[in-house]
Structure formats: C-alpha cells, structure tokens
Amino acid sequence: MRIGVLALQGAVAEHMRSIEAAGGEAVAVKSTEQLDELGGLIIPGGESTTIGKLMRKYGFMDAVRSFSAQGKPIFGTCAGLIVLAERIEGQEEAHLGLMDMTVARNAFGRQRESFETDLPVKGIDEPIRAVFIRAPLIKEVSSKVEVLSTYNDEIVTARQGNLLACSYHPELTDDYQLHAYFLNMAVEAAVAKR
Amino acid sequence: METGTSRVKRGMAEMQKGGVIMDVMSAEQAKVAEAAGATAVMALERVPSDIRAAGGVARMCNPKVVEEVMKVVSIPVMAKARIGHYVEAKVLESLGVDYIDESEVLTPADEVYHISKQEFTIPFVCGAKDLGEALRRIQEGASMLRTKGEPGTGNIVEAVRHLRLINGQMRKVQNLSKDELYHEAKVLGVPYELLLGIHETGKLPVVNFAAGGVATPADAALMMHLGADGVFVGSGIFKSDSPEKFARAIVEATTHYEDYKLIAEVSKDLGAPMKGIEISKLEASQRMQDRGL
Numbered sequence: 001m002r003i004g005v006l007a008l009q010g011a012v013a014e015h016m017r018s019i020e021a022a023g024g025e026a027v028a029v030k031s032t033e034q035l036d037e038l039g040g041l042i043i044p045g046g047e048s049t050t051i052g053k054l055m056r057k058y059g060f061m062d063a064v065r066s067f068s069a070q071g072k073p074i075f076g077t078c079a080g081l082i083v084l085a086e087r088i089e090g091q092e093e094a095h096l097g098l099m100d101m102t103v104a105r106n107a108f109g110r111q112r113e114s115f116e117t118d119l120p121v122k123g124i125d126e127p128i129r130a131v132f133i134r135a136p137l138i139k140e141v142s143s144k145v146e147v148l149s150t151y152n153d154e155i156v157t158a159r160q161g162n163l164l165a166c167s168y169h170p171e172l173t174d175d176y177q178l179h180a181y182f183l184n185m186a187v188e189a190a191v192a193k194r
Numbered sequence: 195m196e197t198g199t200s201r202v203k204r205g206m207a208e209m210q211k212g213g214v215i216m217d218v219m220s221a222e223q224a225k226v227a228e229a230a231g232a233t234a235v236m237a238l239e240r241v242p243s244d245i246r247a248a249g250g251v252a253r254m255c256n257p258k259v260v261e262e263v264m265k266v267v268s269i270p271v272m273a274k275a276r277i278g279h280y281v282e283a284k285v286l287e288s289l290g291v292d293y294i295d296e297s298e299v300l301t302p303a304d305e306v307y308h309i310s311k312q313e314f315t316i317p318f319v320c321g322a323k324d325l326g327e328a329l330r331r332i333q334e335g336a337s338m339l340r341t342k343g344e345p346g347t348g349n350i351v352e353a354v355r356h357l358r359l360i361n362g363q364m365r366k367v368q369n370l371s372k373d374e375l376y377h378e379a380k381v382l383g384v385p386y387e388l389l390l391g392i393h394e395t396g397k398l399p400v401v402n403f404a405a406g407g408v409a410t411p412a413d414a415a416l417m418m419h420l421g422a423d424g425v426f427v428g429s430g431i432f433k434s435d436s437p438e439k440f441a442r443a444i445v446e447a448t449t450h451y452e453d454y455k456l457i458a459e460v461s462k463d464l465g466a467p468m469k470g471i472e473i474s475k476l477e478a479s480q481r482m483q484d485r486g487l
Contacts, residue, residue, distance in 0.1 A: 008449055009212040009233060011205075030450065045209050047233040047269050054231065054449055078209070105268060111206055111292035112315045115197045133205050134270065134292070172205045 001186050004029040004038040008054040010046020010079060014171035015179075022179040024186075032063035040073040040186035043080030045133070045169050048105065051079055052095040061096060068098055071193065073162045073185040081165040082136050089139065099160045100142035107137035107154075107167075119168070121149040121157050124177045130156070130168035137167055162189060200337065203317035206270070206293065207338035207401040210234060210424055214414065214445050215272065215403070217241050217428040221262040224271075227431070230441030234270040234293070236426070237263040242299050242346030243429035243468060246480065252300045254282040260289055272319070277486040278304020287316050293338070295319045298485040299345045299428070308486060311335030321405065323356040323483055325363035325392070329384035332400060339398065341422070342483040343406015346429050348470035350407045350416065352483060357404060357420050367392045406483070409434075409467045411447030411460050418451035435465030 005015045007028035016026035019042070027034065035041065041064065043051070055061055068074055076084040083095040087102040108114070111134055119130040130151075138155035141147060149157040149166075157166040164185065170178040196202075213233025218224040224235045237260045245252045254275050264271045270292035275282035277296055282303070286294050296309055298321050311318040312335035321342035322328035328339050341360075343353030363382075367389060370378055375393055379386040391399055404417030405426035414425045425448050427441075434440040443460035450456045478484070 007212070011208045011211060013211075014208060046211070047209070047213060049228060049269060050213055050231045050233050050445070054445075057446070110290045111270065111317065112287065112290060113197065114202045114206065115195050116199055116202055117195045131201055131205050133202060133209060169205060169209075172201060172208065 001025065001039045001183055001190070002027060002037060003040045003042060003183065003186060004034060005042045005044055006051070006055075006060070006080075008058070008060075009050045010044040011169065011171055012044055015042050015044050015077075018171045018176050018179040019183065021174075022176040022183050024179075024183045032059050035063055035067050038067075038072070039190055040075065040182065041067060042182070043074065043076040043083050044171065045078035045080065048079035048082040048095070052083060055083070055095065064096055065098065068162060071162050071189050073164065073182060073189055074098070075164045075182045077166055077171065078133065078135055078169055081138070081167055084163060084165050085138075099158070099163050099165060100144045101138050101158060102140040103136050104139050105136050106134050108132060108135055110134065117151070119149055119151060119156070121178065123148060124181055126177065128170060128175050128177055129173045130166075130170070131172045132168045135167045138165070198315035203337035204400050206317055207319070210270075210338075210403075211401060212449060213424045214441075214448050215424065215426045216431055216441060217426075218263060219432065220259065221266045223432055223437070224263040224267045226438055227441055228267045228269050230438060231445040232269060232441065233424070234272055235263060235267060236272045236274065236295060236428075237291070238274055241429040241432060242482070243348070243433055244346075245299060246346040254279070254286065254300070257285065257289055260286070260291060264290065274300055275309070276300040277302040278307050278309060280309050283309050283314065283318075287314055291316065293317055293319055296336075296486075297321065298342060298482045302485050308334050319403075321483070321486070322360065323352075324359050325367070326382035326384055327487060328360055328398060328402070329382065329388045329392075332388060332398075333385050336400065338401050338403070340403040340405040340426055343404070343408075344473055344476070345406045345482050347407050347473065347476075348409035348430060348433075348468040349473055350409070350413045351473055353404050353406045353408065353417060354420065356483075357402075357417065357422060360402070361421055364392050364396060364398070368396045408444070409470060411443040411457055414444045415447045415451035415457055418448055424448065429468050433468035439464050440467070
C-alpha cells in the first residue's frame, strides 16, 4: 500500500520511516499530481500556519478535499490535525476543514510544557509512546467523530470515517502501531472500492 | 509524563524541518515573518549586520522585546544568549521562549566553556563549522545545530564551507574501522559514542540548519540542495529592500529547492538584497565564526 507524506514542511522523513516500518510504501508528496497514485495521505507535524499557506499556494486544498471525497484515508498529526479541523479556536479561517471538530492550537502551552507519556488508544493493543510538542487539543467533536483517546480528559486522538487525527507525534518513536492502524484503514478503503 | 526529554527537545527541531526561521527585531517584524510563512522567529535587538556595524558588546535581547514578540505570533519564538552566559539562558527560559540559540553572533561571555545545556527544560540550538564542534555541542546538550557561516555578511560562502565540511567528515567517519574511530574521536575532540553513532547511521542525531550569510531565495535553496534541514535567515530579510517579498520568496525557495523555474519566478521583482561583504575583507577579529569552538 502506497502512502504519501505531504512534504511542504515538517517531519516528513520520520513519517516515511514509520510507514515503511509498518509494512507500507512511503512517498514524499510535493505536488498535487502525485495524489492520484496514493492509497492514503499523511499530513505531518510542522508549523500549521506554514503548511496551510503552502497548501493554498500550490492547490492542495481542493486536491486533498477531493482525495478525501473518494474515501481515501488521511492521517493528520499535530499540525496535520489542525489542518484537518473544521474549526480552529481564535482563528476565523480553517484549512482543509474536513473533520467536524474544534481544535485549540498550542493548547498545553509553550515548548517548556512539551512532554511525552504512555497513551492508551482505542483499537490499538498496547499504549503508545506519545510525544506532545507545543501540541494542539481537540476541544469539541460532533457525533460524526469517534474519540480514540483522551489525556487528562481532553481529546487527543479521533477518527471520522476515513480521517484520523492525533495531537502528538507517533513518528518520533519506534512504536509503529498507529501507522499500522492507518495502513489498515488504507487497505480497507481500497478493498471497499473494488 | 515527562517534560524536557531529549526526544521532546530534539523533536521540536524536527518540526521545523524544511522551514525558514527568521531574525526579527520587533513585534511588527515578527508578524511580517509569520505572515510570510516562517516556521519560527528569532527575537533579537539587532540583526547581525547591524551588530557588525555598531561594534561594541552584543548581548541578549531586551526581555520586553522578547515578550512582545511572543505575544503577537503563534509560531515558536527563539532568542539568542551569549556563548557561556548561563544566566542569560536561564532568563530566556523563564520568559518561556521555545528555543535558545547559544550564539557566536553575540559577544561571547566565556571564552572557554559553553553552557551546560542538558539541565535546561527548553532546547538549545548551537552553531558549528565542523564535525568536532557539532558533536561537542551535542554532548553539551544542544538539540539542534546550524552552520555558523559568517553572520551579517550576506555572503553564503562560509555556510557552504561549513555544511560541506561537516557532511564530508561524516562520510569519512562512516568508512573508518573501529580502531580508526578511537583515534578520530581523539583528533576531533569528541566522545567516542557520538562518533560511533555517526559511523553507524551516517547522520547527525539532531537537525542541522543552514545559517550565516543567506541573502537570496537561491542561497536558501543552495543550502537545502547541500543537505541542510532548513534555513535561518538573519539580516537577509529585514535588511533587504522589501522584507515581505523576500521573506515569502525565501520560504517558497526552501520548500521547492529543486524547482528552479519556481525559484526564478519568486526571485523576480524582489528589489535589492542586503549589501554583501567579501569575507577576505574581514579582519580576524571581525570573524564571528571563530568564536566558541
């Protein structure tokens, strides 16, 4: 299964390594034409303002929305989660606006408040090592969104059909469970299509 | 739950990859940088070319300016402390800046010792012009590196030299035998374990950005082409004719560093870049890169 990692800015290589470790094939995506050949797309961590600007500039907004409309899975981590959300606290404009939820940026504070912890996630066997870096939180979800994990009662992992989002960085560890979970979503989507 | 782990500190730099970190001297400039797509800003009182022109002692930025910058942008804010100035670094940490640059651009406070960076919760970036410096800074606790280049000159030649040297030295280390590695550690003045890591992976354990002399979109793209993980731009933006245009163009050229048509396109109508300095015209005492080895 071929998974693209949006390579405009951020931790691209780490996601590619994790996808390959989980048994998939990873491609760095820099232009919209590459989307056709993919079974799934990861929007990595980085700076959401930068990634959002570059996505607009190079036509990724509509291209990724139509990618999603085909039922192909998208996984957003940290900045990627912000890019997926329909509503961003304190900002008028969202980016892709695909997931029916409200997110808060830098919700834990600044870098000195960044941390790592073990986090149980619904649908995954072992707790995963979650690295939160100036991380966002999911403040509110609609009934379309399934909550997969919480930390201190706040939502940090969620799924809405073909869309998966987490506020931490699974790509910074050697734990590939969440990437395997996403790969499986891509396989199921491809099977359903046939 | 653990804060300040090496993974959390190094990870923060990983999130900056492919991005441009811009020097800013005020809240207003910080907003311009953020709007242009900077992944972080570096708050300082004077950009390197002004420090060069003004002479005297260059110190940490006024905390008031740092706070004003932190207030107006949502991207990470970095700030510089003098080499070896533990208290400036602690002051910046107390303000809540996201990253400290222990920087040769400021006048060193200590001619021998760097700050022991392990004990800080917030991460540090340090400059390096060869593999020895790079690994010594990592040993002291730096979570991110950058080339030193020659700051404030608008001349890319020194940053190119440093990045090529570090990458060439890493390729050499990869090919050494174990007994040669022990000797190389001694020659470079670095811990054997860090060198062994390079030998095994062929990579630095932290992100390495280009810095010092980046003045044009093509300069930024050249550094990416040579293997930099991202770019710091100091005087290059706010000393150019049109900072907003330069900032946007450098961001685009960094993302698409292999798309030469695009770089040509964004380089049109920029106005004049900062005025450059030929390196051989600098006196030995004016070379910032020779500070903190």
